Amino acid sequence: MDALTLGIPRGYLTDPSLYPSSTPPGCPHDPSPPGGPGAGHGPGADVASASSAARGRCGTCTWSCASPSRRRARRLRGRARWSCAARAGAAAELRLDAHPSLAVTAGQELPVESRPFASYGSALHIALPQPPRAGQLLTLLIDYEAGEGPGVCWLSPEQTAGKQKPYMYTQGQAVLNRSFFPCFDTPSVKFTYSATVKVPEGFTAVMSATSWEKQKDNTFVFKMSQPIPSYLIALVVGDIVSADVGPRSRVWAEPCLIEAAKKEYDGVIEEFLVVGEKLFGPYVWGRYDILFMPPSFPFGGMENPCLTFVTPCLLAGDRSLVDVIIHEISHSWFGNLVTNATWGEFWLNEGFTMYAQRRITTEVYGLPYTCLEAATGRALLRQHMDATGEDHPLNKLRVVIEPGINPDDTYNETPYEKGYCFVSYLAHLVGNQSKFDAFLQAYVNRFKFQSITADDTLGFFLEYFPELKEKGVDSIPGFEFDRWLNTPGWPPYLPDLSPGQQLMRPADELAELWAADSLNMEAIEAVDITGWRTYQLVYFLDQVLQKSPLPEGNLKRLSKMYPKISKAQNAELRLRWCQIILKNNLEAEYSKVKDFLHSQGKQKYTLPLYRAMWGGSEATRALAMETFSATAPQLHVNVQNYVKKILGLAAAEA
Ligand code: BES
Ligand code: ZN
Numbered sequence: 141m142d143a144l145t146l147g148i149p150r151g152y153l154t155d156p157s158l159y160p161s162s163t164p165p166g167c168p169h170d171p172s173p174p175g176g177p178g179a180g181h182g183p184g185a186d187v188a189s190a191s192s193a194a195r196g197r198c199g200t201c202t203w204s205c206a207s208p209s210r211r212r213a214r215r216l217r218g219r220a221r222w223s224c225a226a227r228a229g230a231a232a233e234l235r236l237d238a239h240p241s242l243a244v245t246a247g248q249e250l251p252v253e254s255r256p257f258a259s260y261g262s263a264l265h266i267a268l269p270q271p272p273r274a275g276q277l278l279t280l281l282i283d284y285e286a287g288e289g290p291g292v293c294w295l296s297p298e299q300t301a302g303k304q305k306p307y308m309y310t311q312g313q314a315v316l317n318r319s320f321f322p323c324f325d326t327p328s329v330k331f332t333y334s335a336t337v338k339v340p341e342g343f344t345a346v347m348s349a350t351s352w353e354k355q356k357d358n359t360f361v362f363k364m365s366q367p368i369p370s371y372l373i374a375l376v377v378g379d380i381v382s383a384d385v386g387p388r389s390r391v392w393a394e395p396c397l398i399e400a401a402k403k404e405y406d407g408v409i410e411e412f413l414v415v416g417e418k419l420f421g422p423y424v425w426g427r428y429d430i431l432f433m434p435p436s437f438p439f440g441g442m443e444n445p446c447l448t449f450v451t452p453c454l455l456a457g458d459r460s461l462v463d464v465i466i467h468e469i470s471h472s473w474f475g476n477l478v479t480n481a482t483w484g485e486f487w488l489n490e491g492f493t494m495y496a497q498r499r500i501t502t503e504v505y506g507l508p509y510t511c512l513e514a515a516t517g518r519a520l521l522r523q524h525m526d527a528t529g530e531d532h533p534l535n536k537l538r539v540v541i542e543p544g545i546n547p548d549d550t551y552n553e554t555p556y557e558k559g560y561c562f563v564s565y566l567a568h569l570v571g572n573q574s575k576f577d578a579f580l581q582a583y584v585n586r587f588k589f590q591s592i593t594a595d596d597t598l599g600f601f602l603e604y605f606p607e608l609k610e611k612g613v614d615s616i617p618g619f620e621f622d623r624w625l626n627t628p629g630w631p632p633y634l635p636d637l638s639p640g641q642q643l644m645r646p647a648d649e650l651a652e653l654w655a656a657d658s659l660n661m662e663a664i665e666a667v668d669i670t671g672w673r674t675y676q677l678v679y680f681l682d683q684v685l686q687k688s689p690l691p692e693g694n695l696k697r698l699s700k701m702y703p704k705i706s707k708a709q710n711a712e713l714r715l716r717w718c719q720i721i722l723k724n725n726l727e728a729e730y731s732k733v734k735d736f737l738h739s740q741g742k743q744k745y746t747l748p749l750y751r752a753m754w755g756g757s758e759a760t761r762a763l764a765m766e767t768f769s770a771t772a773p774q775l776h777v778n779v780q781n782y783v784k785k786i787l788g789l790a791a792a793e794a
Contacts, residue, residue, distance in 0.1 A: 222280045238322045244284050264282075328591040330479070332363075337360045337375065349446060367589050386407065386409045400455045405462075419503070441464045487554070491559015494517070494559060537558055562624050598614065647680035688724050750783050
């Protein structure tokens with residue numbers, strides 16, 4: 141596979157007068173009138189999109205693309221066909237999000253002009269012959285070629301697990317899909333899509349779609365029958381195969397990983413889906429499949445509907461990292477059904493998902509284990525706030541994203557863990573778990589297939605619990621909803637994690653013993669960690685890290701005593717062990733840091749380690765430079781750029 145072709149314009153508009161004035165088929169929604177959910181200026185306006193739809197309009201569009209051509213390496217040629225109903229007062233110009241790496245090919249019948257918009261994208265201005273009537277259906281065809289933009293990742297055979305064939309994948313969230321195809325690249329717009337993808341012999345294409353079919357000539361046809369935002373469209377082309385792991389689930393992976401993938405999750409996914417449905421309402425996406433990505437995939441998981449993408453680091457052999465799967469499943473309701481209208485409201489996606497994830501985990505694995513996992517999350521939030529300062533503007537739930545700022549650059553732990561605390565606080569106000577569960581289900585039902593802001597969420601909460609509204613729970617001093625949203629800092633309310641004490645206490649005590657000036661080996665040897673769960677070890681290591689550097693010599697002994705930790709293959713353990721190595725200047729084990737960074741490219745593992753190396757000694761700085769120069773080509777371009785920034789190598793913005 142040298143190149144792929146997907147398509148857009150010859151930007152031309154099929155004669156609007158040929159179409160009835162109606163909503164396009166397949167979309168349950170009218171275009172939202174101005175003032176509807178996610179609409180208007182203020183928190184609903186998406187400054188990260190140049191598209192016409194960004195000013196509070198909720199269009200409905202379908203997209204189709206075909207992909208041929210081996211003519212040029214690493215190019216994807218396509219044709220996008222957008223159908224959308226015009227709103228009252230629409231101008232005689234349509235704007236789509238695009239990217240300098242994306243070329244609209246020649247021969248337009250309508251004037252199409254690409255104009256600069258931001259460092260992360262450009263604006264495609266398409267002149268219409270006249271202003272459309274309200275409700276008029278416009279169909280726009282755009283032939284285009286996408287190249288090596290940030291949303292389209294082309295991997296050489298060496299960058300795959302099997303090392304035999306090239307691989308390509310797309311990653312849309314947050315604002316990367318505008319380099320994949322011209323689109324309304326804003327989470328405030330939802331649309332259905334269908335796609336036709338032709339790939340070379342020996343390759344398989346998969347997408348985030350409710351149905352797919354392989355036709356002749358290695359052509360795959362996909363259809364997403366539910367409206368979704370642009371960031372959830374995803375495509376992979378590679379040497380991949382699948383295996384069933386449940387009645388509506390299969391795993392996808394390169395052939396050399398498929399056995400391990402099947403073993404990791406065979407028979408466990410369905411239970412999470414069933415519990416999710418019981419708690420939050422119907423699962424509307426049909427299938428729930430999981431695709432194991434090449435090692436450089438920058439995230440633990442990405443909730444592409446019907447087909448979650450995950451890092452191969454999850455193949456721990458013992459299901460210990462299944463929380464990532466439960467997290468991505470939870471996005472099926474929070475994020476994929478009810479979506480943040482702008483990236484400034486990202487906590488609505490991630491905070492509610494963390495809460496949902498922990499509700500499912502509680503049902504399946506019990507409260508103590510869930511609290512233990514939540515405690516490791518809280519430790520991440522603590523580390524983040526310590527590193528940035530609590531008052532940092534990104535430590536608000538509602539982030540003010542100024543025009544020109546790349547929403548991906550605002551990514552941090554706050555929307556996840558402070559978001560989790562706020563949702564837990566709402567549950568605490570209600571005071572009854574089943575009542576709060578019922579609220580969550582009603583919330584999903586009320587806002588499904590829509591894009592909303594926190595005002596919609598909190599307005600609905602107060603409407604659903606009028607007695608709380610009456611009591612004025614939104615303005616309790618110190619806990620005002622407005623403070624939660626708009627004041628940076630540590631969450632004013634923390635959920636009680638004490639049910640996890642039975643698992644955390646032994647780890648706390650052991651960390652204490654290892655931090656002592658003179659080691660009490662008798663007490664240490666009396667603690668048997670062989671039966672500890674992965675997250676107990678993670679929690680223990682977080683405590684050790686917090687107490688580091690340990691007194692001289694302690695860490696060497698710890699390393700020797702617990703090969704289960706110091707020689708771990710589990711990525712969460714490896715990350716913590718590497719952080720501890722660096723904070724203690726344990727030079728003898730620096731090669732482990734290097735090996736870990738060579739083995740995978742997840743952003744949340746990569747950046748903390750480079751930060752630690754750069755903040756350390758001359759030796760660790762040299763290690764950072766050496767490791768980065770060897771691994772940079774394998775890293776996702778965003779991760780590459782963040783590492784460059786840490787190492788002071790940042791190039792001027794493209
Ligand atoms: N949607 C996110 C990943 C993401 C966020 C991609 C922002 C691009 C921009 C995904 O659901 C996620 O949160 N993944 C976590 C999983 C964890 C919280 C269990 C990850 O990758 O670590
Ligand atoms: Zn998430």
